[in-house]
Amino acid sequence: MSGHHDHDHDHSELTETQLRVRALETVLTEKGYVDPAALDLLIETYETKVGPRNGARVVAKAWADPAYRARLFKDATSAIGELGYAGRQGEHIVALENTAAQHNMVVCTLCSCYPWPVLGLPPVWYKSAPYRSRAVSDPRGVLKDFDVTLPADTKIRVWDSTAEIRYLVIPMRPAGTDGWSEEKLAELVTRDSMIGTGVAKQP
Amino acid sequence: MNGGQDLGGMHGFGPVVAEPNEPVFHAEWERRAFALTLAMGMPGGWNIDMSRFARENRPPGEYLAMSYYQIWFAALESMMKERGLVADDEIAAGRSMHPAKAVTRVLSPDDVLKVLHRGGPTERETNTRPAFQSGDRVRAKTINPPTHTRLPRYVRGHVGEIERVIGCHVFPDSNALGAGENPQWLYTVRFDGRELWGADGDPTLSVSVDAWQPYLERA
Numbered sequence: 001m002s003g004h005h006d007h008d009h010d011h012s013e014l015t016e017t018q019l020r021v022r023a024l025e026t027v028l029t030e031k032g033y034v035d036p037a038a039l040d041l042l043i044e045t046y047e048t049k050v051g052p053r054n055g056a057r058v059v060a061k062a063w064a065d066p067a068y069r070a071r072l073f074k075d076a077t078s079a080i081g082e083l084g085y086a087g088r089q090g091e092h093i094v095a096l097e098n099t100a101a102q103h104n105m106v107v108c109t110l111c112s113c114y115p116w117p118v119l120g121l122p123p124v125w126y127k128s129a130p131y132r133s134r135a136v137s138d139p140r141g142v143l144k145d146f147d148v149t150l151p152a153d154t155k156i157r158v159w160d161s162t163a164e165i166r167y168l169v170i171p172m173r174p175a176g177t178d179g180w181s182e183e184k185l186a187e188l189v190t191r192d193s194m195i196g197t198g199v200a201k202q203p
Numbered sequence: 204m205n206g207g208q209d210l211g212g213m214h215g216f217g218p219v220v221a222e223p224n225e226p227v228f229h230a231e232w233e234r235r236a237f238a239l240t241l242a243m244g245m246p247g248g249w250n251i252d253m254s255r256f257a258r259e260n261r262p263p264g265e266y267l268a269m270s271y272y273q274i275w276f277a278a279l280e281s282m283m284k285e286r287g288l289v290a291d292d293e294i295a296a297g298r299s300m301h302p303a304k305a306v307t308r309v310l311s312p313d314d315v316l317k318v319l320h321r322g323g324p325t326e327r328e329t330n331t332r333p334a335f336q337s338g339d340r341v342r343a344k345t346i347n348p349p350t351h352t353r354l355p356r357y358v359r360g361h362v363g364e365i366e367r368v369i370g371c372h373v374f375p376d377s378n379a380l381g382a383g384e385n386p387q388w389l390y391t392v393r394f395d396g397r398e399l400w401g402a403d404g405d406p407t408l409s410v411s412v413d414a415w416q417p418y419l420e421r422a
Contacts, residue, residue, distance in 0.1 A: 021232040021276060023297035025239060027289055031303035033246045037312040039238035045319065046237070047227045087322035092369075109211035109355050111255055112271060121237075124229075125221045127271045133213040136357060136410050137400055145219040156408050160211065162353045163389055163413035164251075164325040165369060192221075 051120035054085045055168060056189035058118055059200075060182040062095070063173040073097065076168060080118060090117035092165045096157075098196070103154050104169050105142075105196030107135035108161040115166035119194060126195065136160055146197045169193065171200040204256075204349050205356060207263030212357040212400070236276040246306035249282050251323065252379035256351035257282050327386035329371040334416055335390060339365045342422040343392070343414060351379035354418040358410075362422045363394035366411060374415050387415040 028034045058080055062069040072079040076095040080086065093115055096104040108114065109132045114122040125131055134142050139156050143149065150156070159167045171193035177185060180203075192198030210216075228234045244254075257278035259266065266274065283289045286304075293300050310318065335341060343358045353375050369389040377385035396408030 017273060017276070018230070018232040019297075020280075020294060021236050021239070023294050024276075024280065024289070025235055026297050027293045027299050028239065028243070030299035031289070033288065033303065033306055033309060034239060034242045035309060035311055038242055038310045038315050039235065041312050041315045042238040042241050042319075043228075043234045045315065047234075051227075087320040088318075089322070091322040091324040092326065109357070110208055110353060111258065121227055123221065123225050124271070125219050128216075128219065129210055129213070129267060130216040130219045132210040133216050134219070136211045137403075138405070139408060140405060142219055146221065152407075154407065156405065157393075158408065158410045160355065160410060160412045162355065163369070163372060163375075163415070165389075165391075165413050197219075 046116075046121050050085075050116060052118075052189075052191035052194065053186070054083070054120075055115070055118035055191070055194045056186040057083060057182070058085070058095075058168065059170055059189045059194065060185035062170055063177075063185050064180070064182045072170070080168075085117040087117055089113070090115045090166050093118070094165055094167050096159065096167055096169050096196075098169055098171050098199075100151075100172070101155060102157055103150055103196065104157050104159060104167075105135060105139050106159045106161060106167045106169060107132060109133075109136055110160075110162060113161035113164075113166065115168050118168055119191060123191075143197065146192060148198060169196040171198075174200050174202050176203050204259060204351065205347060206259045207261070207266030208259035209356050211355045233272040236272045236279070240275050240279050242310045243279060243283065245308050245310050245318070247282060247286065247288065248307065249286075250378055252351055252373075252375040253282065253381070254278060255375070256379045259351070325373040326370045327373065327384065329386060329388075331371070331388070333368045333388040333390070335365045335368070335388075335419065335421070337365055337367060340422040341365055341390075341392060341419040343412075344418055344420055346418070348376065350376065352376050352418075354414060355412060357399060358392075358394060358412055358414075361394055361398050363392040363398065363411075365390050366393045367391040369413065372415070374417070376415075376417070387417055389413055389415050390419070392419065 062072050072095045076093040098104055112122050112127040136158050139158050188201040190198050193200045258274050288304055342362045345360045371386045372389040373384040374387040377383055391411050392414045393409050393411040396404035
């Protein structure tokens with residue numbers, strides 16, 4: 001897929017898409033199939049409320065609270081639900097633990113499956129052909145694109161989200177964070193570290 | 204279908220380029236196309252597997268040249284047109300010109316958060332037992348349906364190991380055709396990188412897919 005923010009994109013084609021979307025929304029509203037206020041709320045929800053801060057809170061809690069961590073690896077959907085995150089594109093979640101021995105990375109080679117309740121909507125690169133084609137065959141090359149180099153003997157496990165199971169990577173907790181609060185720990189958790197294309201920030 | 208969506212293992216797309224501080228949407232039309240797609244699921248009456256098939260079912264060159272929300276929007280238009288919910292002349296004119304079809308339910312603002320929070324779980328009760336157990340060696344079947352399937356080409360014909368019996372889930376290959384949910388046992392199947400990619404594969408790599416029982420045979 002092309003990134004639509006590419007500047008070499010045909011401008012007239014973009015304008016045509018804009019007009020077509022507006023036209024369809026008008027038609028659907030006139031027919032009574034959609035309520036524009038519901039559309040506004042859907043957009044507001046994913047633009048301001050559901051995003052990777054949710055996942056960061058899950059990860060920080062797993063780092064700080066051993067009982068929560070145990071529940072998360074046993075039944076992530078339920079443990080994540082304890083924090084109020086659930087539903088669409090996160091109906092069945094599995095948490096994956098990154099360790100020095102194994103690094104997990106998540107992809108959807110067939111479309112754009114992504115754990116919305118904890119990470120929000122996927123970034124363009126996650127849905128793009130370069131990531132979807134190479135994550136399963138050359139994950140170290142992909143990691144290099146993200147300036148991440150893993151030790152040569154670290155095993156790499158790639159999870160292709162081909163069904164309705166959504167995967168959340170729990171990155172390794174950075175050293176030097178003993179005794180930190182969950183709030184402070186959450187600031188170290190990046191979106192990419194929960195996909196497996198990054199690692200947590202160092203304090 | 205062996206379409207432009209089945210990208211695992213292809214070459215030539217270049218590096219992954221992440222956009223720093225990427226916004227959730229890049230244009231107003233993306234916001235509206237996203238919301239229209241979600242909101243129309245209810246009155247439209249299609250399921251997620253039909254939506255996925257509507258997105259991938261186009262010439263690969265076209266699929267690869269479109270942005271993701273362009274694909275979503277094109278699929279939304281085609282699903283609505285197929286069901287007679289909207290017509291080309293209406294989209295061209297930007298106004299309703301034919302009587303609306305009766306729809307079961309419209310998404311109201313009061314329902315948005317409830318509907319999102321509920322989602323669409325795909326696990327189903329069953330009185331059957333899974334044919335495979337963790338540790339079993341299985342081969343992903345060589346299949347080439349021209350219709351929707353979730354078994355990517357890069358694992359077909361290859362041998363892996365059942366890592367987890369997930370549960371009994373709606374079978375997309377049936378559901379996408381409107382042939383019912385036909386729930387089937389679903390497994391996480393792990394393949395060695397060398398099994399998939401031969402000597403070109405990273406020796407430290409393993410890859411898993413979640414595969415329904417009809418995709419698998421004992422190896």
